[in-house]
Amino acid sequence: MRVVMFGYQTWGHRTLQALLDSEHDVVTVVTHPKSEHAYEKIWSDSVADLAEKHGIPVIIRNRPDDELVDRLKEVAPDIIVANNWRTWMPPEIYNLPVHGTLNIHDSLLPAYAGFSPLIWALINGEPEVGVTAHLMDEELDAGDIVIQRSVAVGPTDTTTDLFHRTVDLIAPVTTEALGLIASGQTEFTRQDRSKASFFHKRAEEDIRIDWTWPAQDLERLIRAQSAPYPSAFTFHKGQRLEVVSAVVSEGRYGGTPGRIFYREGDGVVIVAGADARTGRNHGLAITRVRTGDGRELPATEYFTSMGGYLTGRP
Incomplete structure (x- = not known):
């Protein structure tokens, strides 16, 4: 499939690498500019640098605009794959490809939608964390789940420990989810919205x-x-x-x-x-x-x- 990838920081970098290692064709990458925000300077592997190394066109945006929509229409992706895209994505983008947009999120949705899910989950004493691949819809992190993988939280684990364990799930979750979609499967698991929770960005x-x-x-x-x-x-x-x-x-x-x-x-x-x-x-x-x-x-x-x-x- 022809893929446009939206992503940022190490999560986006790992997702792009997984796509590059797959049978799919990455035709364009969209990423954010570098940030001085305390949490965005952490795990800041450059998506742009990886794309440029492989000769993939890169578009840098804080948020989508009309020009971006026009450029995406020109490249005509079969699917968009997103991970750690930090601003709202309008329906004219996430509905543009024939297969829609696959979002990779580092929580076990429907719980811990939004931001900093590993930190919030550890604070709250959750027994496990993980990564979810879901189809994007009008509500943030609320679309149908294609695939989900989890890891246990140990009694002395730090968020850094959990980051390294969950970031290793990104490649298999991404490629397995794309494989299911490419095979023609269209029915996936609806999220139980009664169990949903949504968290804000961490601050001082x-x-x-x-x-x-x-x-x-x-x-x-x-x-x-x-x-x-x-x-x-x-x-x-x-x-x-x-x-x-x-x-x-x-x-x-x-x-x-x-x-x-x-x-x-x-x-x-x-x-x-x-x-x-x-x-x-x-x-x-x-x-x-x-x-x-x-x-x-x-x-x-x-x-x-x-x-x-x-x-x-x-």
């Missing part, structure tokens, strides 16, 4: 630690915001403090959320949970921190004495 506010969260949730937030993602942060004595690693405490600690309370093992326990006053909660044992000047050190060295509070604001 989303990595600010709220000590009223249970320690188990905070521990997953720390793992979700592992390098190279921006670390979750709090404030100590008015200064920003990033939490690089942490575990749920073995003991249960009562008092006020955010209290710097007790040394336990290799960590320093912070009281956590909205109902911490009951004394039934585990705390968050911080093991490594990074200060505002970039120094990373064990929490037991940073917290030279117990007492005082970590807060959400200076």
Whole structure:
């Protein structure tokens, strides 16, 4: 089939590579310009560079326009394949090819449509994550599912771990889905919209630690915001403090959320949970921190004495 590929960052790069390795003919690539957004500088393998290396015409757009529609009509693709296309795609584009548009999304749809699905899924304690190939329609990430593959989430996995596992699914999911479509199959699995969830892009506010969260949730937030993602942060004595690693405490600690309370093992326990006053909660044992000047050190060295509070604001 003649394929036009829409994509960006490493997800798009892997998708384009899968198409180049397949029996299909990539006739044009559409990608976004480089961005300085914190999350778009991560996993930023260039789709444009890969396409140009293989002599494929590249169109760079922040969002579709009339000129792009005209150029796509000229190349007359049989199908569009998209992965990590970051802006709205109008129906005059996704309905243009005879086989429509196949979108590759890094979640197990219908859950975690939208942005940063791996981070949100890890924060929420999902047992598995994955990649879905679905046909695009008028609602974002809501079209019929062609194929879906999953991987388990381990108890110490970070978002970076899950990225590497799911990005390896892109090639087989893409090529298997295209194979089904090329074979003439047209009936696929409708999404159960009662199970759908849609998430926004991550921003600074989303990595600010709220000590009223249970320690188990905070521990997953720390793992979700592992390098190279921006670390979750709090404030100590008015200064920003990033939490690089942490575990749920073995003991249960009562008092006020955010209290710097007790040394336990290799960590320093912070009281956590909205109902911490009951004394039934585990705390968050911080093991490594990074200060505002970039120094990373064990929490037991940073917290030279117990007492005082970590807060959400200076």
